[in-house]
Structures are given as C-alpha cells and as structure tokens.
Amino acid sequence: MTEEADVVVVGGGIAGLITARELGRKGLRVTVLEARDRLGGRVWTDHRLGRDLEIGGTWLHWTQPHAWSEVTRYGLDITRGPRPEEAYWLAGDEVRTGTLDGxxxxxxxxxxxxxxxxxxxxxxxxxxxxxxxxxxxxxxxxxxxxxxxxxxxxxxxxxxxxxxxxxxxxxxxxxxxxxxxxxxxxxxxWHLMHEASAVFRLAGGTRSLVESIAADTDADIRTSTEVAHVEHDADGAVVTTTTGERITARRVVLTLPQNVLGGLPVSPALCAEKQAATEEGTASKGVKVWIRVRGPITPFFAYSSASHPLSVVRTEFVGDDDAVLVSFGADARRISPNDLDAVRDALRVWRDDLEVLEVTGHDWVADPLSRETWLIQQPNQLTRYFAAQQRAEGVLHFAGSDYANLWAGFIDGAIESGHRVAREVTAGLTETA
Ligand SMILES: Cc1cc2nc3c(=O)[nH]c(=O)nc-3n(C[C@H](O)[C@H](O)[C@H](O)COP(=O)(O)OP(=O)(O)OC[C@H]3O[C@@H](n4cnc5c(N)ncnc54)[C@H](O)[C@@H]3O)c2cc1C
CATH class of the missing domain: 3.90.660.10 (Polyamine Oxidase; Chain A, domain 2)
Structure with a gap:
C-alpha cells in the first residue's frame, strides 16, 4: 500500500524535527521517518554512569540565535559544569599545573x-x-x-x-x-567562541529540547523506520523504507549528515558536489568519552597535544564520592570510548592519581547513521561544495547542521537549516498550488 503526505522528512534529528514543526504550522501533512529507535540523532541524553549524560551534542549559548530562540520558546533551563579550579597541560614531557586562566x-x-x-x-x-x-x-x-x-x-x-x-x-x-x-x-x-562552544548546557538535557519540539508538532513521526530509497521527478517523490513501505510526497526533505547523504540511493542521483562531499568525508572523526572516577576531586581541566589519544579532559559533574569527566580525542580509531584500560592509560599523561571506575561513549564515526561527529570540513570543501549542499534538487530539499550558514556543525545550525528549508518548501508549494 502506498501512503501519501505533503512532505516526508528523512531523519528525526534536530533539523528534521524543526523542519516538521515549521511545515506543520503551515497546515502541511508531514511524515518524519527516523531510522533509530529514538529521536534526536546526534543529540542523545542517556542515563549512564549514574547521571544523565550527553552522548552527542551538549553545549549551546546565547550567541547562537536559533538555539537560544528555542530555549526561550520552551522555557528551558540552562546550567553548566563546575568551574575548573586546576588546569594541567604539557611542556614537552613535563606536566604543568596552573589555572584555566593561566x-x-x-x-x-x-x-x-x-x-x-x-x-x-x-x-x-x-x-x-x-x-x-x-x-x-x-x-x-x-x-x-x-x-x-x-x-x-x-x-x-x-x-x-x-x-x-x-x-x-x-x-x-x-x-x-x-x-x-x-x-x-x-x-x-576566540574567547567568546570558546565559551559559546563548551560551557553552558540544558539542565534537562538535549532530551528536553527534542521532546519539546516533538510535542509541538502534529507531524506523523515514526522511529525505527529507515529510508532505503528515494525516487523523484518534477511532480513529487516516492520514499521507500527498508521494510518496503512506500510514501508518496509532494516534497522530501533529507536531513542526513554529509558523510551519510551521498550513500542514500536516490534516483535520479544527487548532484556531483553532494556525492563528492560524502565520498571525501568531513574532517571530524574524533571521539567523546565519559569517565567516572573515584572522588571527591577538585574540578579540573587538562590539555595534552594532538598526538595523544585524548587531548582534552574536564570535570563535568562532581559528587561526594565520585566525579564524571568528559574527554575528547582527534581520532576514534585510536581509542574506544568503552575501553576502560585505554582511557585510564590516556589519562595518565596528566594524572596517575585518578581511579577510573567506568567509561562510556558512542562511536559516532562507526555509526552508519552519522559516520561523523560534528561537522568540520576538510580544506576546500567550503568553497567547492557548500553552496551545492544547500541547494534543492527538484522536489528534494536539504536540511541539517552540516549545511547551515552561521553555526554549521552545532545544534544552532541544525535549527537554522530547518527554518531555511521549511521556508523553501512552503514557498515552492505555494507557487505550484
Ligand atoms: C560527540 C558529539 C558532540 C557534539 N557536541 C556539540 C555541542 O556541544 N554543541 C553543539 O551545538 N553541537 C554539538 N554536536 C553537533 C550536534 O549534535 C549536531 O550538529 C546536530 O545535532 C546535528 O543535527 P542534524 O539534525 O543536522 O543531524 P543528525 O542529528 O545527525 O540527524 C540526522 C538523522 O537522520 C537519521 N538517518 C540517517 N540515515 C537515515 C535513513 N536512511 N533513514 C532514516 N533516518 C536516517 C539519523 O539517525 C539521524 O537521527 C556534537 C555532536 C557529537 C556527535
């Protein structure tokens, strides 16, 4: 049986949900198809290590206009991790200790x-x-x-x-x-850029944002529904899922990350630039690791170098008898976020006094639905591909943080792109009405 919608949105991350909400407000019948068994995509609040942890995107800021507008709209509370009282970094093989200001x-x-x-x-x-x-x-x-x-x-x-x-x-x-x-x-x-990208987070987690948007739309949202194929012509498109469901639509919005989009079978095929961008891939192939250590500890921040498997670590939660640290490395192939021994060894570059109790994370680079963390382009991709990545192709439109103008790669960019594409789709449908 073939179903019908005005618009099918492929992907239930932030970009897809915003697109669906905005199109719904225009009275359009929207179906969102999300392959995972949850909404949010690269934002994911999950209860692990005794806390609600952000496995993906976390920080946002009032200099990010689209994200902040959602904070205001839904009355979301903001919090931050503890202020670091100590900082560690390296001078050759020596560990320097000081303050974050230093x-x-x-x-x-x-x-x-x-x-x-x-x-x-x-x-x-x-x-x-x-x-x-x-x-x-x-x-x-x-x-x-x-x-x-x-x-x-x-x-x-x-x-x-x-x-x-x-x-x-x-x-x-x-x-x-x-x-x-x-x-x-x-x-x-650069100081403000640093603060904007790494300090303030949602007290209710990114889950509170995802749930607020999803509750604010009449769209038909389906999880565990992976799109296998999109066929399109001047009049509309047919979207086929991996289980063989078919939905026809006047417009389709694809919100897949750069490293995934070109791998989706689309006929006629997507433009050469979109495909080349996927084939080359983004630069971002790193890792985010959550680490529970025995406490109490003094909140700290530490930086090593690019050649270490973990380059940055900081305290994000402090408890009476434990603390939870968050850490980042440049290359997910060099360290698994779930390998306790490797993570403990990596921490020793600064500190051998920490007792690592548990570690966790998600390999977003190996995940076939993302294949990247947050967008960082390779050289020449901005001037070669960006304009084409944003461009609609017939009845197909492209949203997603990777294709945003202002804060590309951020939650803000995902929201921006949803607004842009909802406007494009609405204008296109009004013209053809
Ligand atoms: C570890 C990590 C840390 C980050 N930190 C921050 C941060 O602190 N601050 C910040 O602002 N941003 C951060 N980001 C980036 C931010 O999370 C993303 O830019 C943003 O969430 C992307 O949203 P999106 O909707 O564009 O894409 P996605 O969230 O990737 O959504 C795309 C959706 O499409 C789905 N999909 C893929 N293929 C198919 C298919 N064939 N059929 C159906 N569905 C499909 C995916 O499952 C996914 O849900 C981080 C990301 C990661 C991974």
Missing part, C-alpha cells in the same frame, strides 16, 4: 595570530561565502596555519590541544576556514 593566557598569542584575519575573510558569518578572497585560504589545513606561527613548543602543544577540542579531528585534516567560521560567529573573539 592556560588561556598561554594560548592567547597563538589564537590571536592564527585568527587575526577572521573578519576580513568572513565578514558576514551568516553568508560565509560572501567574500571572494575566502578561496585563497580554503585550501589550508589548520596544522599548516599553526606551524606558520612558529610558536614555542609549550604554546604550540597547548594551542594544538585546544583545537583538537574544537575540531574533534586530526588538525592536518581540518580546514583553516572552519576555525574562521566559528570565530566569525562570535565577531572575531
């Missing part, structure tokens, strides 16, 4: 020099391709740009580790322009 002062000269051309290259972060000169630097990777600064080794390693925290990628794979985009979104301030 570490920030250490990386400040490198950050300023690295990012000095931010607003010249991306003067309008909501329109990242507005400056033609961007092409001149889009071929550079972040490693080469850091090397050009010729920093003293302690500053170099510290800057490197801070960037692994941001990029979740080997720095030689990540585009320098991705660093510029993040910093342009905070008007050139």
């Amino acid at each position: 570490f920030m002062e250490l990386i400040d000269p490198g950050m300023r020099r690295l990012l000095h051309e931010t607003m010249q290259r991306i003067p309008r972060p909501h329109d990242p391709l507005s400056e033609p000169g961007l092409k001149d630097v889009d071929g550079a990777n972040l490693r080469d740009k850091l090397d050009e600064l010729d920093l003293p080794v302690e500053e170099y390693r510290a800057n490197e580790a801070a960037w692994v925290g941001h990029f979740n990628a080997p720095l030689e794979d990540g585009a320098y322009t991705s660093a510029l985009r993040w910093t342009a979104a905070t008007a050139g301030s």
